[in-house]
Amino acid sequence: xxxxxxxxxxxxxxxxxxxxxxxxxxxxxxxxxxxxxxxxxxxxxxxxxxxxxxxxxxxxxxxxxxxxxxxxxxxxxxxxxxxxxxxxxxxxxxxxxxxxxxxxxxxxxxxxxxxxxxxxxxxxxxxxxxx
Amino acid sequence: xxxxxxxxxxxxxxxxxxxxxxxxxxxxxxxxxxxxxxxxxxxxxxxxxxxxxxxxxxxxxxxxxxxxxxxxxxxxxxxxxxxxxxxxxxxxxxxxxxxxxxxxxxxxxxxxxxxxxxxxxxxxxxxxxxxxxxxxxxxxxxxxxxxxxxxxxxxxxxxxxxxxxxxxxxxxxxxxxxxxxxxxxxxxxxxxxxxxxxxxxxxxxxxxxxxxxxxxxxxxxxxxxxxxxxxxxxxxxxxxxxxxxxxxxxxxxxxxxxxxxxxxxxxxxxxxxxxxxxxxxxxxxxxxxxxxxxxxxxxxxxxxxxxxxxxxxxxxxxxxxxxxx
Numbered sequence: 001x002x003x004x005x006x007x008x009x010x011x012x013x014x015x016x017x018x019x020x021x022x023x024x025x026x027x028x029x030x031x032x033x034x035x036x037x038x039x040x041x042x043x044x045x046x047x048x049x050x051x052x053x054x055x056x057x058x059x060x061x062x063x064x065x066x067x068x069x070x071x072x073x074x075x076x077x078x079x080x081x082x083x084x085x086x087x088x089x090x091x092x093x094x095x096x097x098x099x100x101x102x103x104x105x106x107x108x109x110x111x112x113x114x115x116x117x118x119x120x121x122x123x124x125x126x127x128x129x130x131x
Numbered sequence: 132x133x134x135x136x137x138x139x140x141x142x143x144x145x146x147x148x149x150x151x152x153x154x155x156x157x158x159x160x161x162x163x164x165x166x167x168x169x170x171x172x173x174x175x176x177x178x179x180x181x182x183x184x185x186x187x188x189x190x191x192x193x194x195x196x197x198x199x200x201x202x203x204x205x206x207x208x209x210x211x212x213x214x215x216x217x218x219x220x221x222x223x224x225x226x227x228x229x230x231x232x233x234x235x236x237x238x239x240x241x242x243x244x245x246x247x248x249x250x251x252x253x254x255x256x257x258x259x260x261x262x263x264x265x266x267x268x269x270x271x272x273x274x275x276x277x278x279x280x281x282x283x284x285x286x287x288x289x290x291x292x293x294x295x296x297x298x299x300x301x302x303x304x305x306x307x308x309x310x311x312x313x314x315x316x317x318x319x320x321x322x323x324x325x326x327x328x329x330x331x332x333x334x335x336x337x338x339x340x341x342x343x344x345x346x347x348x349x350x351x352x353x354x355x356x357x358x359x360x361x362x363x364x365x366x367x368x369x370x371x372x373x374x375x376x377x378x379x380x381x382x383x384x385x386x387x388x389x390x391x392x393x394x395x396x397x398x399x400x401x402x403x404x405x406x407x408x409x410x411x412x413x414x415x416x417x418x419x420x421x422x423x424x425x426x427x428x429x430x431x432x433x434x435x436x437x438x439x440x441x442x443x444x445x446x447x448x449x450x451x452x453x454x455x456x
Binding site (some may be wrong): 050053060070095096097099101102103106111114 | 191199200238329332369371414
């Protein structure tokens with residue numbers, strides 16, 4: 001009986017951890033933030049600048065190709081591609097501290113938008129479609 | 132950190148001026164081949180950097196004030212902070228501090244400092260170490276972002292790094308010879324409440340410092356530091372460049388002591404202010420410079436500060452053997 005309760009508790013805990021790691025941050029984004037629009041959307045020169053900024057600031061964890069390194073998430077996954085510009089801006093500004101993603105609020109906001117503009121130009125990550 | 136009254140009891144200024152001739156322990160005469168001039172410290176740092184891979188930094192350009200920016204998880208920043216000054220009625224000195232800053236998690240940064248100083252016509256001494264921890268309190272960004280700071284210090288009275296000013300720290304501390312001042316060991320717990328805000332590219336940071344000596348019965352000492360800074364450009368350029376404005380940030384900081392729990396206030400304290408500038412070389416080290424000016428008679432005239440820092444990115448991946456890229 002006690003073993004059964006422990007197993008159920010472990011299952012619930014595991015599911016909670018998986019849910020939290022599985023894009024749980026998206027549920028925290030306020031509606032107003034979600035609707036924000038990238039001022040650099042569709043501007044190729046901004047995306048080119050974003051590529052350089054990504055290489056300097058993000059590639060160490062997510063890889064130069066944004067496919068993720070050492071278990072860190074791919075930024076070409078379906079989840080990231082489906083996220084709105086506002087949601088990506090929110091995660092860049094706030095981070096996901098308890099999941100290892102730092103806040104990038106020290107990076108000027110226009111530079112964060114430029115990074116998002118570049119992410120939008122990337123092809124999908126077919127190997128990790130659900131991450 | 133330094134206490135004017137106690138130091139004044141120890142000895143008169145420059146009591147051994149003209150040269151410390153002992154070569155025992157870590158007390159070295161200024162003519163010893165082991166005497167580390169600023170150039171030698173720089174060479175050591177550059178040699179360390181040469182074995183590393185890539186680097187970048189995105190910190191506000193402050194020397195004394197802390198912002199909410201923590202080291203990114205897994206990154207190791209190696210930095211050398213230098214301070215040179217020629218206070219009145221004291222020998223000119225140079226104080227290097229080697230920093231190893233590691234991002235343990237996205238909300239916790241831990242840092243080890245190793246310090247020394249070289250005083251002209253006196254000696255070069257190792258002055259001790261500090262272990263610092265910073266914790267981000269709130270999981271998301273707010274108008275004001277608090278960070279808690281706790282540090283253990285084990286430094287000698289000869290420390291001249293002036294990483295902060297608390298209590299009655301003053302110019303008189305710098306006038307004592309190394310031979311006398313290093314006899315005193317200060318073990319202290321220092322705490323800071325760091326408040327930091329970001330708006331329209333600007334960063335505004337305020338630090339409130341409380342320090343307590345643990346190996347002597349002394350009152351709490353207080354200090355403060357405030358700063359503001361901004362990158363010279365808020366947008367990136369489509370082509371990589373070294374000397375473009377986005378790689379520079381500038382600001383100003385003001386800091387000083389607030390005396391002790393017995394006599395809280397600005398009397399008998401030192402106060403400094405000055406402009407700061409940072410240059411982040413793309414995929415290279417970050418360089419910082421700041422002349423900081425004494426604002427009252429208890430302060431040294433000018434403190435010349437500089438910093439060279441280098442981030443070893445994802446240092447912890449070096450220890451993940453056999454895991455796929």
